[in-house]
Amino acid sequence: MDRHEIEGHEVIDGTAKATGNGAHVLVPKRWRGADVKVIRTTEPDE
Template sequence: MPKSETNTGTKDQFEIHGDEVVEGEIKPIGGSAHVTLKKKHRGKRAKVVIIDDSDGGE
C-alpha cells in the first residue's frame, strides 16, 4: 500500500462524510492492531485515517 506522503513531503487531504469523529490510539492485539470504540458503534461502518507516520516500533 503506498504511503500517503508525496515526494514533496506533504500529506494527502481526505474529505470524509459521517456522523462523528473519534480519535484513538491504535493498539496491538495478537498479530494485528485495533482501535477501541464505544459499544454504541458496534455494527457500524468506519474509516480509519492514519495521522502519525511513525512505524510503531516495527
C-alpha cells in the same frame, strides 16, 4: 500527507494498540454494526 474529505456523524481520536499480529482501535459500543473508517494520521512508532 494526503488530504481526504469524509462525511460522517462522529469522530473519535485514539491510538492503535497491539493485538496479536495486528492492532485495534476501540470505539464506543453504540457503534457496533455501523460502517466505520480508520485513517492513519502519523507514522507508526516502531
